[in-house]
Amino acid sequence: MSVPPCIALIAHDQKKDDMAEFARQHQAALSRFRLVATGTTGGRVQEACPGLQVTRLKSGPLGGDQQIGAMIATGEVNMLIFFIDPLSAMPHDVDVKALTRLATLYDIPMALNRATAAKFIDFQ
Numbered sequence: 001m002s003v004p005p006c007i008a009l010i011a012h013d014q015k016k017d018d019m020a021e022f023a024r025q026h027q028a029a030l031s032r033f034r035l036v037a038t039g040t041t042g043g044r045v046q047e048a049c050p051g052l053q054v055t056r057l058k059s060g061p062l063g064g065d066q067q068i069g070a071m072i073a074t075g076e077v078n079m080l081i082f083f084i085d086p087l088s089a090m091p092h093d094v095d096v097k098a099l100t101r102l103a104t105l106y107d108i109p110m111a112l113n114r115a116t117a118a119k120f121i122d123f124q
């Protein structure tokens with residue numbers, strides 16, 4: 001049996017409720033993928049959907065975004081769902097930029113808001 005593709009889930013603090021709700025709403029679709037997430041986001045998703053298996057990496061500001069960027073570069077992450085907060089300054093803004101740059105460079109599907117992510121998951 002082939003290994004299912006891997007989706008990385010990330011949400012900034014102001015978007016974590018959205019991510020938890022998104023995961024609840026699309027739990028069945030998400031369960032068909034391997035899931036990785038930055039630390040806090042992964043915790044919120046697991047709390048919202050105890051049935052989903054989520055590999056939690058470091059928290060974003062502590063290197064989690066970079067870990068996911070590295071996994072994109074090595075082909076271990078195939079899609080990115082990243083609910084970005086466009087209204088708050090981030091201490092790790094350079095990491096966020098590096099991650100979206102790598103997702104663009106490696107041409108993986110990347111959803112940066114809930115509307116896109118919903119379309120995206122519906123197409124899978």
Ligand SMILES: O=C(CO)COP(=O)(O)O
Binds near residue numbers: 011013065
């Ligand atoms: O900061 C983040 C993405 O840039 C998300 O990290 P957490 O999921 O650990 O909050």
